[in-house]
Amino acid sequence: MAGGASSASVEAVFREEHGRLLAALVRRFGDLDLAEEAASEAVEAALAHWPVDGVPPKPGAWLMTTARRRAVDRLRRDRAYAARLALLQVDADRADPAPPPDADGELPDERLQLFFTCAHPALPAEDRVALTLRCLAGLSTPEVARAFLVPIETMAKRITRAKKKIREARIPFRVPAVDELPERVPVVLQASYSIFTEGYAASSGPSLQRLGLAEEAIRLARILRRLLPGEREVAGLLGLMLLVYARRESRSGPDGALVLLEEQDRGRWDRAMIEEGRGLVEVALSGGPPGPYGVQAAIAALHDEAVDFASTDWPQIAALYEVLHALTPSPVVALNRAVAVAMRDGPQAGLALLDALLGEPQLRGYHPYPAARAELLHRLGRNAEAAAAYAEALALAGTEPERALLRRKLHTVALKD
Template sequence: MNESEAHRSIESVFRAERSVLLASLVQRYRDLDLAEEVTSDAIESALEHWPIDGVPSRPGAWLLTTARRKAVDRLRRDKTLAAKLAVLRADSDRAEPAHSNSLDDALPDDRLQLFFTCAHPALAADDRLALTLRCLAGLSTAEVARALLIPPATAAQRIVRAKNKIRVAHIPFRVPGPDELADRVPMVLGVVYSIFTEGYSATSGERVGRIDLVDEAIGMGRLLHTALPAETEVSGLLALMLLVDARRAARIGPDGQIVLLADQDRRLWNAEFIAEGTALVVEALGGGPSGPYAVQAAIAAVHDESLESDRTDWPQILALYDVLTTLIPSAIVALNRAVALAMCHGPAAGLHELDRLADEPSLRRYHPYPMAKADLLQRLGRLDEAAVHYRRALDFARTAPEKQLLHRRLAEVNGSIDQADRTDSS
């Protein structure tokens, strides 16, 4: 195996095994910094040995054994009592057969414990997200910074602050007990959904989103669903992510431009994701009172079940938005409900609802709001007003593809205005 092939193999293994390796080490040594350090040391050893010796048949076991040996070496250099106790445990680990410590064996997944630690309520919301991206998604500090659109120094500060809080506050590395889950699960799901939404629709830049973050979020959702199958909102969130991501191949045109839902080639949608997501919606809605993720997933399912855009069951979507409004009353939910209302009862009805949201602070710089108004005004033939709102949406759009879409829509309106002017003058 040449060096480049070894590096590709190591990268593939690292992406697949890193979070499992890190979680296993955190569970054993109760020290996130130590676990990260020896995880990195193990990868460096792999880079040194695998190009010569070849990739082991069980690379996860090799990395875990190597990381534990690195932990022994580091802990022996530390003279505190806590470190001496950890050395005793590490020495016993070293004496165990490699296969009993293998990441390739069917052992309990410690990632769930790390998950709940990273999303602990004692941590600030921004710090929770940064730490989860770092530890569970395996992003470097620089990648965390790019994902969250913050300077690398800020990302590093958030990660360090979260680790310090875990250490100082003695936050336990464990899955909460049944009496705590009701309060803690929504926080964990919020972190996962934040990762998914950032991946699906980036907040700035040249691309619409980041596929790697979407894939990581769905992977986290699968982990949570496997561990907590009775939690209906876990099923709901996984369903929502699958049903939305099912449209990935049709969402971006060959020229890199955004293709709106109504214009997508639905033959390109992922049928397996749709089937899995729809089954999860049934599971989420049938296990007790419906939560926000389950209802949003149901809305996505109605869209995905429509083979043609003009056959979408908009009355059902509107009814689901009515339910969602009672669960999470927000201006953005009201905006989406107004669009559904327009599809059911005409653009004037939708525009009336949008006008009622004009003073909502959260919508003042949210480009989908003026874009929705512009679309309804265009459909009503109020072209000059539509152009004003498309220009306003352009001022607030964050990514290059979003701006390109709005430029196209504005050009359509301006072309219609020019055509009308020529007709009037003749």
């Protein structure tokens, strides 16, 4: 096998198996650093052996066996380290005894435990997302740093801090008990959705989207869906991601410019992805009261089902935002509700709701808020006020495509003033 082909094979296998491999190693040895080191050494061994011997029939099992041997070798060399891990492992086993292998002798899928460990409420929100990307999406520390546009050293410290917190606080590597799930599942979903949001609508940088990051988030959501098939909000989250991501090709023009929803070529939307998302919405909204992700997915489905912008069912969207605001009241949800109300009842009604949000701390520095006010002020013919709001939004926008769009809009209203 050619070296390049072999390297590509290892990378493909590792990307697919990374979360499963790391989860099993952490469950076995109780330490993320040791698990990552052993996994990395296993991949290095694969790069050395597979070009000669060929890719094994069960490459994931090969990597697992090799990684476990490397971890054991390190523990034999460092007795003090091994003793510390043994104490941690006693605590973990008391909390959640290790599950037995399945009928084929394979290790069980332990990624769910790793999801809950990385997204533990004791960790700061930014650390949860970074650790989830590092451990479950299989991104390297430099890749995670690029995703958040921070220096590699900064991200390395953030990930190290999260691992240290897990170790020192003895955060258990386990799936929470049934009575803990209502509190813990939303944290896992929030971490996954934060990754998707940063990928689909980047917070800063030269590009509007980081599609690789969004695709990793969808892959993680698919894993969660397989591991938690009875959780309707997991279905809602995956459905929401698919319904939104289906529009990715139409969000940017050939020159990278931002294309607003009302101007997008809906013929370029991914219809297969939309159909899959709609099916997940039905699951999310069946069998009990809806959750926030199910409601957001239903809103996304209404946008995707409209044949054009003019035929969008704004009354139903506005009503769903009312439901969402009751479930998760926040200024950002209130902002989106105001925009939907403006589409349903006219710009004056929407502007009144937006003006009621003036002074909200969470909206300071959030450019969609002044941008939405500017649009409604422009529609009302209040162009001087609209220009001031567009200038405010321009100063806050993070990506160059967003800034370019706001500059064009500011120029347009300035000419009308």
